Structure formats: structure tokens, C-alpha cells
Amino acid sequence: MNKHRASVLMRHEVGLHARPSVKLTKLAKAFQSKIDLGLSPDGPWVDAKSIVKVMATKAPKDSTIYFRAEGSDAKAALDALVMLVDGDFQDGP
Amino acid sequence: MDRKMHRTACRIEGRSAAPGVALGPLLRLVSTTSQAPVSRSPAVERQAFEDALEASRLDLVALAGEMKDENAEAILSFQIALLEDENLAAPAFALIADGETADRAWVAAIDPEIATYDGSQDHYFHARASDLRDLRDRVLRRLAGEVDQSLPAGVIVAADDMPPSLFLATDWRDGGLVLRRGSPSSHVAILARSRGVPMIVGADVTEIESGADAVLDADAGALVVNPGAELRVEYTRRHAEQLEARRAASSYSGPTQTASGERVKVMINVTGLAELRDIDPSSVDGIGLMRTEFLFHGRERLPTEDEQYQIYRQMAEWACGKPVTIRTLDAGGDKPIAGLTQTGELNPFLGVRGVRLSLRRLEVFRVQLRALARAATVGNLKVMIPMVTVPEELVHCRALLQEAVDELRASGREAALPALGMMVEVPAAALTIEDFDADFFSIGSNDLIQYVAAASRDEPQLADLARPSRAVFNLIGHVVEHADRSGREASLCGDLAGDPEQAAALLDQGLRTFSVAAGALAPVRAAIARYSGKGA
Secondary structure, eight states, X not given: OOEEEEEEXXXXXXXXXXXXXXXXXXXXXXXXXXXXXXXXXXXOOEETTOHHHHHHTOOOTTOEEEEEEESTTHHHHHHHHHXXXXXXXXXXX | OHHHHHSOOEEEEOEEEEOOEEEEEEEEOOOSSOOSOOOOOHHHHHHHHHHHHHHHHHHHXXXXXXXXXXXXXXXXXXXXXXXXXXXXXXXXXXXHHTTOOHHHHHHHHHHHHXXXXXXXXXXXXXXXXXXXHHHHHHHHHHHTTOOSOOOOTTOEEEESOOOHHHHHTSOOTTOEEEESSXXXXXXXXXXXXXXXXXXXXXXXXXXXXXXXXXXXXXXXXXXXXXXXXXXXXXXXXXXXXXXXXXXXXXXXXXXXXXXXXXXXXXXXXXXXXXXXXXXXXXXXXXXXXXXXXXXHTTOSXXXXXXXXXXXXXXHHHHHTTSOEEEEOOOOBTTBOOTTTSOSSOSSGGGSSOTHHHHTTOHHHHHHHHHHHHHHTTTSOEEEEETTOOSHHHHHHHHHHHHHHHHHHHHTTOOOOXXXXXXXXXXHHHHHTGGGOOOSEEEEOHHHHHHHHHTOOTTOGGGTTTSSOOHHHHHHHHHHHHHHHHTTOEEEEOSGGXXXXXXXXXXXXTTOOEEEEEGGGHHHHHHHHHHOOSTTO
């Protein structure tokens, strides 16, 4: 089974708001794996590819974002997502 | 050229809705969807919904491409991402499958999302509610067949009907409008009169093709397609005369008096700042009616407190101390606003419109009242409540207005309590006018007439009933008499005031304040100046 988990501290000043959520869901959609996002290691989990669900978490600044992914590119997906959040949602290269 | 001259002229009869003459090529607008709320199968509703979602998405992608501003672009990207997320529309598709109409299903799906943002303590998330509302309204407009488009200038537009937002977005210089539906008292007709756009209604436009030459004689209520050379010459001359007459009418010769020397106030009805550009405030007695619903039309989102404040403030500044009467949002009836007015009402004219809607959408109403209370510090601003039926509605509005003033002052903002008056357009209010705690009264004759006669102003067959009758004049007399006795002002701001042939009958009822479209100023003043007393 290709299951992976990761977590990252989000420092973005206004939390997981519209622009970060747009970037995060766009990036998640680039992968085939099923990817979930939560605000605690035990969930509840939401689909990280759905902006409606991601925004609904209303994650504030300094919350830890947890990811779990399942699929062929799960590892790569989580690496990319963690890098995005850790890099404060700056545009990647 | 030769080919056109050999075509036979074809005359299409209609009814005059706004006077004037126009010459130019025809442009036939074909509405994309049926306007009638016919019941459609779930499959058809589903397809309409999918089309509206996709069209809205493409609108947003196009808009995002035009944006230079990073913040605006971010909001649009957010909205696009929302539309691309199946989770948003999924509940709507489920409702449609169960037989709900697409527009209701969409509102039912997105409103709970909006509510979660509205309820957020975090002001950033709270503010996203407006992005969702904007998105909701965009899709609703698409479902209603409205298109973000503007029409070329200098053409005669022929269509079944036209939303006010499209009318307002169009440059009508030298153009004209021919509609199959609507009536001389519809709101597009009111706009056409105030902007001097020749317009007829009730014309059979089905055979009209774009590109043909035509003359529109909105005085006679007819359109002539492929006019002969003689007609063209005649109408070119009349068109020139019309321009000349307009220039002459804008010259002003002092305050209006009757022949017997009695002073009569003549104010203007406006829909926005643009109309005030060409009017010298010293030539009128103020603004008797500012229709704020046009601020809410054709927009991406509801106007904010600041946007409204800026407009009201500029009007008050323009007026240089003269009264500026601003009517709070009169949506509903024939003035739907996507996402705000109720959809699917069986009889919208007897439904949730005017103050009835404002008191049910307090979050929208409060924003307007705050903007008005702020602008009231600048000039002689008066607030007028539409569609008041019972005294309690006005009491409620007064309390809300006071609250707005108190809140603004508590937060260190400047605010003033403006005079609060009411439109008198519901017969129940006119009959019991002495029960209402209003600082002033303004009679809305268009609605009053249709409610008194129980005859729709949009039904051409009932045009004879939907006219000012003795019953209407009795009510007007009753209201004016009460206002005089109690030392308050009564004015009349409906189309009746702008009809020079009715001026004497209104003066007979004691009316001494008229509020008319700018285009009607000169003829109404002339009619008042001829008046030499009751029965004379």
C-alpha cells in the first residue's frame, strides 16, 4: 500500500484563506493520489482537492496542517504540499 | 444603397414609452432563454444549470485575464476555483434531480456556504461571504439569460424585453429602443424618459432583422423599417429639431409659478450621478426622488457602505443645500435584483418588495441606512421608504435609522439623523395617511394607480384602466390635505407629475411639489405657469 502522512506548521498571516487555498487545492489536484487535509493528526479529514472543504476548515495562522495521501504518487504529493505550506505559499520555481 | 432604396418600407406599430425620434441601423437582440417560469424537466434544468456554471466560469476567466490588480485577480481565482469544485454545486444537482428549478437549487446549495462565512468570527473569512454572494448572483444572472454585454451606440435596438442593467450599460446617444414587452411605466421606460432615449413598447419585433435601416418615431409610437428617401429626409429634420429643442429646454428662467403667482416646487427624479452632470442645481428645487435600486443593478456585488456613501454625498454636494430625497432600495416587483429579491413569487407586485424586502434583509438595509446617515452630515438629505403599508413599518425603519446614527457616532464617525419620509403608493397607506409618523410624503403614482385600479401597468390590454382616475385623484387630494394640515410636505414623484396634461388636475388637488424626470422639466413648468386656479 502506498499510504503516506505528513504535517507542517502554517505561518501564513491570515491563515488558510482564499489565495493559499487556491494554490493548495490546485497543487493537490496535480496528483493522482487521494489526498486529505486535517487540523489534527486524527482528522476529521477533508478532501484537499476541494476548495469548498479546505476553506471550510478555516485554519488560522500558526495551525499545524496534517496531510494523508494514498496512491501511486502519494509521497511526491505530500512533499510538494508540505513545501508549499512551509514556503508560506510563495510561487514555486 | 440602390438595393436598400428598392426595399419596401414596413411600418410596425407600438406604443410610445419615451418621446423622440431616432434614425439608424436596427439591432435585434434575441434572448437566450425563455423568460417565463415554465416548468421544465430535471434534464433541461440540469443542462441549463451546467451551461450557466460553465458560462460563469468563462466570464470569470476572461475577467481575470483583464485584471491588472493582484487582489482583484486573487478574488477571481478564488471564485473560479469554487466553480471548478464539484462539492459546491453537488447539492444543487441533487435538488434538480428531485425536481427543483435550477435557480432555486443553486441558491439552496450556496446560501448555507455563504452563511458559514457570514458567521465566522475571523474578519478575513467573514469577508469571503461577499465573494460567494457575488458568485451566486453571477450564476443566477446567467440562468436568467442575462449576458455581460454592452450594445453599440447609435443603433435602434429591438428586443423582447431589456433588463435595466443592460439599458444602463448602453451608450444611447442617437439610439432608440423598441420592445415587444414592457409598458410605458416599466422601469426601462422611466430610464429612457429620464435620459431622452426614444422608446416604444408593444411592437411586434419577431420579423425584424439586424442591419436594416429604420426610423423610430417614438412620438407616434411606430418603427419604420427601410424608410423611403422622403421619410428619411423628414425624420432627419425632426431629429435635428429634437436636439435643438432639448438645448432650448435646458435653459431656465427662474422659479416656477402658476399664472396666479403661486410658487410651485419642481424637483427632479434621478437614478445616479451621471444625470446630474448636465443640470445646474440652481435650476431645480432639489432631488425629489433618487432611485437607489439602480446602484444595485448590473454589479458584481451589492454596493458597500462606502460606495453608497460616496454617491449620496456627491448628490448632497451637488444640490448645494437643496433637498436630496433618497429612496431606500425599492427592489422586487418589476425590479428584481439577483440574489436579493425573492425568486418564484406568484405575484411579485403584491409580494416581498420595497420596505418589505428591506425589513427581511436587514444586513443589506443597515448598510444603506449607515451610508445615508453619514451622507446626511454633508447636505439636506432626506430618506424615503418605499411601499409602506402600515405605520409599524415606518416605526421600525425609524428605529433602525436611529440605531445606525448611534452606532456610527459610538465608533467615532460623523453621522446625522436625516428626515424620514414615506412613499405613498399603497392604497391602505393613502387612506389612513394620518396614522403614519412620516416627516414628509411622496406619492408614487405609478404603483398607486395600478393598486387602486387592480390593473397591471405592464398589461397593454388594460392601459385604459391603469390610468389616473378620479379614485386616484381623490387619494392624492386626501394625502396632500393631510400634509398641509400637519405642516409637512407632500410631493408627487411618479410619471403623473411629468405629464404636462395632468399638471392642472394635480394642482387642483392642492399639490405644490412635483418631482419629474429631467426631460419633463420644461413642459411641466410651462403647464404649471399656465395654471390660474381651480376651475379656471
